[in-house]
Amino acid sequence: MSKKIGLFFGTTTGKTETIAESIQQTFGDIDVELHDISQTEAKDFNGYEYLIIGSPTWNLGDLQDDWEGFFSELDEIDFSGKTVAYFGTGDQVGYGDTFQDAMGMLEEKISERGGKTIGYTSTDGYNHTGSKAIRDDKFCGLAIDDDSQPHLTKKRINAWVPQVKQEFGL
Numbered sequence: 132m133s134k135k136i137g138l139f140f141g142t143t144t145g146k147t148e149t150i151a152e153s154i155q156q157t158f159g160d161i162d163v164e165l166h167d168i169s170q171t172e173a174k175d176f177n178g179y180e181y182l183i184i185g186s187p188t189w190n191l192g193d194l195q196d197d198w199e200g201f202f203s204e205l206d207e208i209d210f211s212g213k214t215v216a217y218f219g220t221g222d223q224v225g226y227g228d229t230f231q232d233a234m235g236m237l238e239e240k241i242s243e244r245g246g247k248t249i250g251y252t253s254t255d256g257y258n259h260t261g262s263k264a265i266r267d268d269k270f271c272g273l274a275i276d277d278d279s280q281p282h283l284t285k286k287r288i289n290a291w292v293p294q295v296k297q298e299f300g301l
Contacts, residue, residue, distance in 0.1 A: 137179035192229030211245030217272025235263030
């Protein structure tokens with residue numbers, strides 16, 4: 132039986148959805164099913180052992196609106212036995228003191244509910260002053276800055292997806 136991955140994302144301007152689609156394509160023949168969190172129910176997480184969670188950080192370190200609306204529903208989900216990778220979009224130049232905060236907030240909540248985090252990435256090559264997404268000097272997922280480093284987006288995805296595949300055991 133093939134393993135399916137559920138990729139749940141929130142998007143306001145469409146950038147995070149575009150990144151989600153790029154991640155899906157980079158997985159190749161592995162089935163990655165996209166779910167816009169604005170159209171998702173808590174039970175939609177049940178069918179997956181492997182999850183990818185994506186969100187932009189909005190305003191000054193806030194969750195994206197659709198994730199903000201869904202955040203309390205995460206308390207209803209048992210993430211035990213689920214392996215979870217995260218990605219975030221943000222602007223390290225304009226919002227350097229809250230860069231990738233939404234990714235960190237989601238990772239913290241889902242970890243508290245039993246999810247096992249994988250897909251950590253280096254903070255090298257980024258220029259920010261603060262982030263709720265840093266764990267032991269690494270980002271708790273893939274940090275994308277398509278605003279000030281769009282030339283690195285594809286390269287970062289292409290490096291991260293094989294790492295996640297391996298850590299998922301796929």
